[in-house]
Amino acid sequence: MEVTAAAHAAALWAGLNLILLLVLSVRVVRLRRRHRVEFGDGERPELALAVRAFGNATEYVPAAIGAIAVLALVGAPLVLVHAAGLLLFAGRLSHAFGLSRSGEASRPRAAGVVLTWVAYILTAVALLFYAIP
Template sequence: MDAVTSTSGNAAALWVGLHMFLLLVLSLLVVRQRQKHKVALGDEGIPELAQAIRAFGNATEYVPAAMCGLAVLALVNAPSLAIHLAGFVMFAGRCLHAVGLSNSGGTSFPRVIGVLATWVAYVFIGVALLFYAIA
């Protein structure tokens, strides 16, 4: 099945699966930093570890709600193209944010674009959910 003819359930499954792997990669980056610096709990003031922890933590703060939104859009038979669009924007945003935060604790272009893309995906998913709720 191609992206245009897939069902909304297939579309949601794709993006939920990709986001799960993103979370796994981010958690492995935390583990790698913990092992490198021999830190079991917290970040002990090590900037690289703190950045890895926040990149993972920030993703865990935003990804679950968006994925629930995509799943509900699939349940109400929203067009797969809409789910793919929201999933892609969310995934790209989360990847950009993670790269930006992992490379710098301060403001960076990828981090800013990642946050904006995440918010755009949130607004799109929220509006679509409200549309299907009252349509």
């Protein structure tokens, strides 16, 4: 079976998003150890933000990575796979950065939401296009 350039691109974005999830997870673990919290956030604002940043990423990343992988499987152009992957990764990174700094509304959080939603819309429309034989 030939591995396409689009499949390599999907692998790149999946890998980068997994690293982002790992970094966010390690941050939660470190804060739990520092504050001696076994479960949840221990009512520590900094830990609550870290938990939400990780949780929010885990809510959005898996479905998007699955969709990006399917785009590669159906033969979508390399540029489309990269665009969806870049939008997703930039969005999740921006959102995590903004949420990790403050629970208040912020430009990085807002940009992260918009970029993530654009990635979802782009990927969904492309998948629907490729679903039509």
